[in-house]
Amino acid sequence: MRINPETVERIKQTADIVEVVGDFVSLKKKGANYSACCPFHNEKTPSFNVNPVRQIYKCFGCGAAGDSIKFVMDIDGVGYGEALRYLADKYNIEIEQEEVTDEEALRQNERESLYIILNFAKNFYVQQLHESDEGQAVGLSYFKERGFTGEIRKKFELGYSLDTWDAFSKVALAKGYSTQLLEKAGLLIHKEGSQTAGYDRFRGRVIFPIHNVAGKVIAFGARILKSDKSKAANQPKYLNSPETEVYHKSDVLYGIFQAKNAIRQLDHCYLVEGYTDVISLNQGGIENVVASSGTSLTVEQIRLIGRFTPNVTILYDGDIAGIKAALRGLDLVLEEGLNVSIVLFPDGDDPDSYVRKVGAEAFKAYLKNNAKDFITFKTEMLLQDAGNDPFRLAAVIGEVVNSIVKIPDAIKRQVFFHRTSEMMKVDEQMLITEGNKILRKLHTQKPQERAPRPGYQAPESPADLDALFSGDSQTGQNEPPSDFFAPQTSQTEAPQRSKLYYQEEAFIRLLVVYGARELEPSITVCQYVLSEIEGIDFKDTVFHHLLVLFRENFNRNHVLPTDYFLNHHEPEIRNLTIDWLANKYELSELWSEKYEIFVPFETDVLDKTAFINILRLKKAFIEEKMKVCLQQAVHAKTEEEQTAVMSEFMYYKGISMAAAKELGSVIG
Incomplete structure (x- = not known):
């Protein structure tokens, strides 16, 4: 079905560009307009401008421009119809639709089809958790045992998948969804050469839906709950959706949709490792928390946090070996200009277990009293390992200086050089000299301009523009809109x-x-x-x-x-x-x-x-x-x-x- 023109016009008139962009980026008032670092390319100095009077945005760095609808299309990678539906849902506008031809219906976009089936799967898993005997006995009991209230379960849309081979796929196929679509969404596994329809990827597990920034379900995490250890031994404890057209693990943070407003308001983000860490902290009233879902922190995830705040505190359990391995990757966070702190929990505890052990207020006090900036934390840990060995101490100095020079801000670098010299009892000027050597070397090797964020590519021809129209999210699509703002193509040289x-x-x-x-x-x-x-x-x-x-x-x-x-x-x-x-x-x-x-x-x-x-x-x-x-x-x-x-x-x-x-x- 196609959204009729009257509804489209109502959505345009209602949507406020500041509110829409503000859901994805932290905007700051600048005179009559608002500014931010552009979400479409990597930058340290804000060049992204939002004009509330004209209801438009413009990036003076990469040239991205448009209105509320175009912003949603670009930031979420969806078609025109799906962007309209997102805004209609945000502003509680009832959508009136029109019939489309069979030819238009065939042009339905694959990405939007994936969003539809993933949302259908989420609703199915939620229903099974609360309405099936198995879901109540196994899944609901597990969540209640963890202390997750009905409100928290609803907030994160937790569910349960039945312990049968095709409980979900049977229902989905009966509703008209194709086997190919279920496979592309990562919900169905089909063995090559097999004549059967395949079997469900998630079986006998509690389900954690993974949302993108806009709140769309893009993947699932699932935890096994089998009490029979012989059956569970051959299966991983956690099972995640595979990479799909809409889900790229390195770009996603679990809980970002639920946390983004709190992160923006508090100007701070807590980063944890697992799904239950995020949910338990929310249960304790700490909402500005996201998880890397067990993956090594990536540049894309760091930039996603950076859209909402430059201040991030990483919460680690007491596994020293794991922390040392993770420290090697945290220079990326410094390089992106974020202010990083570390909190280490006692041995045997992680954020989930510790907040349940001591309670919300004591947990917050612990975070406040034990947070250390990344450079100080790294220096103390490496010095402790080095002991009095002069060779290892020299290596520690090199490692810490190498981290300090990753900080883009020269004033912050100076502060950390001074603090590090006091901690290590070495000459501050020597540290600065070593740092300058590294900076000069990096300056000759490192490109001055970063590439735009993955997924954002300016169309190069009218045919490419047409290809961006991915259609409505139901059985057809809207025509290419008259208010589509084409991103400017990048040019190596300005025309004469x-x-x-x-x-x-x-x-x-x-x-x-x-x-x-x-x-x-x-x-x-x-x-x-x-x-x-x-x-x-x-x-x-x-x-x-x-x-x-x-x-x-x-x-x-x-x-x-x-x-x-x-x-x-x-x-x-x-x-x-x-x-x-x-x-x-x-x-x-x-x-x-x-x-x-x-x-x-x-x-x-x-x-x-x-x-x-x-x-x-x-x-x-x-x-x-x-x-x-x-x-x-x-x-x-x-x-x-x-x-x-x-x-x-x-x-x-x-x-x-x-x-x-x-x-x-x-x-x-």
Whole structure:
């Protein structure tokens, strides 16, 4: 089914760009707009801008731009229809649908089909936990034994899979889901050469659904509960979904959907290892916690945390060998600019067992009193191992310095050099010198620009744009929308533009952004500037097209508003409009409040701006004609022809000099 246009328009009008983006990224107020580090490429300095007035976003680093719907499409890797459904669900908008043709139904997107079947599986497992005799006796008893309340079970959508070969797949196939889709979702295992439909991957286990940042189920973790040790011996304690089109283990943190708001509000994230650690801490009132699900921490997971806070505390159990192995990978966290602390629990305890042993309040106090920054923690641990052995001590110095130089902030590096010198009783300048050697070496090897995040790729052609439309999440899809914002393609070199091109752009920008504004009563910017350039046409095809649009509409006594271009059916025009509306910098209020220096905004001097734009455009237009005259003079066959051409050239030059004088330009 296709979402009807009225519902689409209602979703667009209701969705607030600040709220939508804020669900995925921590935004900070910056003047009239909001800013953040871009979620679409790796950066340390925020260049991602959200404009609440225009309801658009723009990254000045990678060029990503669009509205609320486009943001959801890009951040979650879904199609237009699924993005609409996400926003409709967020704002409690009832979706009205239309029938689609059989051909449109066949174009259903595989990714969205996976989301649908995974959500169906989650609901099935939840139902089995609460409604089946086996689920209540085995799964529910286990969760209650762990102290998980009904509210917590609902929050994390915990479930149970029956201990039979095909309990789930039988129901799913009966509902019309295909065997191929079940296999692609990692829910069904089908042996090659077998004539049977296959068997369920998860059997006789409690189920932990894994959600992405948007709250969609993308995979499952499952824990075996068999009491018969002989049967359980050949099976892993935990079983996870395989990698699929929508699930990449290295990109995901368990509990991020449930934790993101708390992480943002508290400006802090706790990182644990397992599913039950996350749930137990939530049970104790600590909601800003996520898990790496037993995998080594990856750059993608670190950046996911970094979207919401730069402050992360990693909670380790008492396994010293495991901690030492994990420390080797934590330099990645420092390199991404996060502030890392470590908490170590007593031997035999992990976050889950310790919070159940001492209670929530004592647990929070323990975290507060035992957290150590990563550099201090690493230094103390390595020094303890090294003892008085001078060779091992030298190696410790090298390891710690190597970690310190991973910190991007120079001031933080200086602080840690000073602290480390005191702990190791070595000269601080020696540590800095060693650090500088490493930095110089890294500078010659390390690329200056990081690649965009995995999964984000700008389309290179109209065909690629069409391929991004993955359809609705039911049995058909919406048509490619008129409000789709195509990401800008990356370019290795900026295209060579003539002076005339930039003057045409400045002129069209003035029309698009301020065309409907009045310079004087009953005289709009559009009326004034169009009347001053009669007889001039633009060379650039896009700018020429826009100029014709303004002229045709003005002749019908209608001035096109800015929103018309923000929602234009041509992606290039939409992207240009966003570029013209987005302000990379905000003027500090201190200029007027503290220093009493009043800087006029563009809207305050529109009359002067319009006049100067017209003069510059005419000057550039005339100079192009002068170039043509010079070329004609070179190729003139007779003296009379050459004289006529030069006479025309001098006429144009006179106009150009008059315009330059008016503009205050210096003529060589």
